[in-house]
Amino acid sequence: MSKQTEWELLSERLQAMLKNLQYGSVTIVVQDGKIVQLEKNEKQRLK
Template identity: 50%
Template structure:
């Protein structure tokens, strides 16, 4: 498996974990030279 594929697989694993623990919010990917270098999670808490 090449570096791009490893990078993608690692990022997808992290994103899946983030999504499973979040009710509202956003996830931002920062890409540089065709590699995901940073993942940002912005979670919102809604009061009813």
Template identity: 50%
Template sequence: MAATTEQPGKLSEELEQRLRMALKEIRFGTVTLVIQDGKVIQLDKSEKIRIQ
């Protein structure tokens, strides 16, 4: 997913929604934002599944 913001430090509405959804859905793993020139250009989600 690639999403840019208008101003450095300010999240676009779409990016904020996607970030909230990624954080809400994940139990174990990482959510990473890739930033270039002060703007978020990518959101990565890596989920781990724990088997007991």
């Protein structure tokens, strides 16, 4: 897979994770200089 394609895929996945996230965080895990994992932690606020 080319670098451009990898970045496009990463961008699409990040956008999908952030699309409906109201409260929380997205973590990017890196090993040996490469992104190996994306984590999404969502909080539910009770008002």
